[in-house]
Amino acid sequence: MDETNIKSLDRLTNEFSRLPGVGKKTAARYAYFIVTGSKEQAEGFADAILEAKKSVRFCKNCGNFSDGDLCNICKKRGEKTICVVKEPKDVLAIEKAHSYTGSYHVLHGTINPLANIAPKDIKIAELMQRIAKGQTEEVILATSPDVEGEATAMYIASLVKPYGIKVTRIAQGLAAGTQLEFADEVTLTRAIADRKEV
Amino acid sequence: MDETNIKSLDRLTNEFSRLPGVGKKTAARYAYFIVTGSKEQAEGFADAILEAKKSVRFCKNCGNFSDGDLCNICKKRGEKTICVVKEPKDVLAIEKAHSYTGSYHVLHGTINPLANIAPKDIKIAELMQRIAKGQTEEVILATSPDVEGEATAMYIASLVKPYGIKVTRIAQGLAAGTQLEFADEVTLTRAIADRKEV
Numbered sequence: 001m002d003e004t005n006i007k008s009l010d011r012l013t014n015e016f017s018r019l020p021g022v023g024k025k026t027a028a029r030y031a032y033f034i035v036t037g038s039k040e041q042a043e044g045f046a047d048a049i050l051e052a053k054k055s056v057r058f059c060k061n062c063g064n065f066s067d068g069d070l071c072n073i074c075k076k077r078g079e080k081t082i083c084v085v086k087e088p089k090d091v092l093a094i095e096k097a098h099s100y101t102g103s104y105h106v107l108h109g110t111i112n113p114l115a116n117i118a119p120k121d122i123k124i125a126e127l128m129q130r131i132a133k134g135q136t137e138e139v140i141l142a143t144s145p146d147v148e149g150e151a152t153a154m155y156i157a158s159l160v161k162p163y164g165i166k167v168t169r170i171a172q173g174l175a176a177g178t179q180l181e182f183a184d185e186v187t188l189t190r191a192i193a194d195r196k197e198v
Numbered sequence: 199m200d201e202t203n204i205k206s207l208d209r210l211t212n213e214f215s216r217l218p219g220v221g222k223k224t225a226a227r228y229a230y231f232i233v234t235g236s237k238e239q240a241e242g243f244a245d246a247i248l249e250a251k252k253s254v255r256f257c258k259n260c261g262n263f264s265d266g267d268l269c270n271i272c273k274k275r276g277e278k279t280i281c282v283v284k285e286p287k288d289v290l291a292i293e294k295a296h297s298y299t300g301s302y303h304v305l306h307g308t309i310n311p312l313a314n315i316a317p318k319d320i321k322i323a324e325l326m327q328r329i330a331k332g333q334t335e336e337v338i339l340a341t342s343p344d345v346e347g348e349a350t351a352m353y354i355a356s357l358v359k360p361y362g363i364k365v366t367r368i369a370q371g372l373a374a375g376t377q378l379e380f381a382d383e384v385t386l387t388r389a390i391a392d393r394k395e396v
Contacts (some may be wrong), residue, residue: 005263005270006254006263006265007253007254007265008246008250008252008254008265009250009254009263011249011250012246012250014246015242016249017237017245018231018243019227019228019229019231020228020231020252021224026219028287029217029218029219029317030217030218031250032269032285033216033217033288034247034250034251035250035251035263036306037251039251041216042248042250042251043248043251044213044246045213045216045247046244046248048209048210048212048213048245049204049213049232049240049243049244050211050240050241051206051209051210052206052207052209052210052229052232052233052240052242053232053233053235053237053240053241054206055205055206055231055232056204056206056207065204065207065233066204067204067306068208069225070336072203076369080356088230089226089227089230098211099247108234117301118329128338138222166324172296179252197301
């Protein structure tokens with residue numbers, strides 16, 4: 001379904017197609033779902049968008065989602081260990097593992113010259129301000145092990161190390177439950193290089 | 199990202215996850231896109247939902263999307279040939295091919311006993327009312343060649359035939375540009391059975 005010649009429907013399809021990973025056909029399916037649903041459902045949806053946009057803020061300290069100035073994690077945990085991640089959803093992923101008890105810093109992006117994202121475009125300056133307070137003992141670089149994530153991690157490491165702070169990178173190797181024969185060469189090389197004595 | 203403990207964000211994620219084919223993770227990604235976007239974008243999105251729900255109606259004659267009582271197709275084309283389809287987007291698909299110049303009838307579903315969709319739940323009665331007017335010479339059954347589409351086509355054929363009207367089914371065979379070796383058995387069987395002299 002492309003142009004329906006019904007202005008409001010085409011406009012809604014267009015709005016849906018702005019969402020990440022949504023093409024014209026999927027957007028049209030979503031728009032069709034809305035117009036064939038009940039009036040209450042459509043109103044609830046529209047209200048949820050406005051309400052979330054109005055009330056969801058970002059923690060002034062770490063950049064995570066928050067409903068106040070500071071997020072719940074920053075309120076409770078100190079600045080001793082800071083785990084640096086790309087997006088708020090990465091915080092949630094690590095929190096779900098229930099194994100880390102330090103604070104976070106959300107970069108809201110990774111350095112990517114091809115997409116014109118420079119270090120100044122992500123929240124690196126804010127991280128350095130936190131570190132300058134002198135309460136931090138370790139910075140864990142937990143960006144993804146892809147090109148942009150690695151480059152960002154290396155860049156931040158070069159900024160943090162002069163402070164004499166321990167800088168670590170999350171381990172890379174075979175994921176739990178996967179089979180060795182299906183691992184790619186880079187992963188296998190790293191898994192062997194970073195082998196641990198048992 | 200599952201629960202963020204930020205009520206309005208979880209609510210928006212929940213709304214997005216109602217859309218067809220959208221799971222929790224995708225819904226969270228959409229919600230993240232909304233809250234990280236501009237206020238104007240969020241307001242435009244919410245307004246597009248309300249506006250579409252308010253102004254998009256269905257043509258009283260054929261059931262296609264419309265912004266008035268009658269859709270643009272019904273206003274211009276007669277009742278001589280009626281092409282029966284499942285959903286409004288099927289009308290758009292056929293219109294894009296620019297080869298059919300008759301009218302349509304949108305069923306808004308197909309008969310599906312497993313999902314409790316009986317003939318009375320789709321717009322078959324409305325089709326029969328149109329046919330009863332006596333202006334129709336041919337009914338083209340253009341539901342998809344799947345189990346529900348075939349059953350619906352056969353059911354409608356049995357209702358229309360007593361009126362002495364020509365009833366046709368869209369052709370089935372190999373799709374243009376596909377390779378014979380990858381065609382399934384049913385398609386190949388039909389393609390051979392419905393072979394045409396050249």
